[in-house]
Amino acid sequence: MCGIIGYVGEKKAVPILIDGLKKLEYRGYDSAGIAILENGDLIFEKSAGKIAALEELLTGRDFSCTTGIAHTRWATHGEPTDANAHPHLDCKGELAVVHNGIIENYRSLKEVLERKGHKFTTDTDTEIVAHLIEEYYQGDLVEAVRTAMSQVEGTYGIAVLSLRNPSEIGNRRRPPRQPSGHRLRAG
Ligand code: GLU
Numbered sequence: 001m002c003g004i005i006g007y008v009g010e011k012k013a014v015p016i017l018i019d020g021l022k023k024l025e026y027r028g029y030d031s032a033g034i035a036i037l038e039n040g041d042l043i044f045e046k047s048a049g050k051i052a053a054l055e056e057l058l059t060g061r062d063f064s065c066t067t068g069i070a071h072t073r074w075a076t077h078g079e080p081t082d083a084n085a086h087p088h089l090d091c092k093g094e095l096a097v098v099h100n101g102i103i104e105n106y107r108s109l110k111e112v113l114e115r116k117g118h119k120f121t122t123d124t125d126t127e128i129v130a131h132l133i134e135e136y137y138q139g140d141l142v143e144a145v146r147t148a149m150s151q152v153e154g155t156y157g158i159a160v161l162s163l164r165n166p167s168e169i170g171n172r173r174r175p176p177r178q179p180s181g182h183r184l185r186a187g
Pocket of ligand 1: 076100125
């Protein structure tokens with residue numbers, strides 16, 4: 001089961017995010033990634049394998065940012081590769097999404113988004129979320145996330161980071177459907 005952590009605050013975000021991922025390690029995962037807002041840029045790193053591999057990509061870089069999201073993935077759609085690791089970005093590279101769960105109707109949403117010109121670079125179900133939010137974004141991140149996720153069928157926890165809304169993280173959660181109760185037979 002994967003893990004998600006987000007941070008918005010006054011402290012340096014990267015150590016908090018990496019520490020948070022390590023606390024979630026016991027859940028099991030196959031890759032890890034991080035997205036941060038640093039000096040007006042959205043920066044992301046991701047890697048198949050252990051969190052240590054992600055840390056290596058960040059070594060020697062001093063990030064002062066105080067906002068970010070991070071993820072450990074347990075692949076359901078697409079191999080556990082660097083490219084399929086989260087975060088996933090929109091076409092402009094302004095928005096990053098991490099996701100826990102499965103988007104059941106991702107194929108049909110992907111077809112519609114491709115017809116509208118969106119370019120996909122991974123095999124995951126998750127990537128459609130970044131493009132869907134991009135499609136609905138009109139200045140209000142939370143509203144765009146809400147509208148996008150109303151199109152999505154499945155189970156999810158997501159966290160969204162946007163260059164255009166640097167002091168907030170969009171998030172949304174839909175837990176698995178509860179199994180319907182057994183019907184008692186009359187008689
Ligand atoms: N379905 C997504 C994927 O395969 C998320 C898996 C997860 O919950 O880690 O990337």
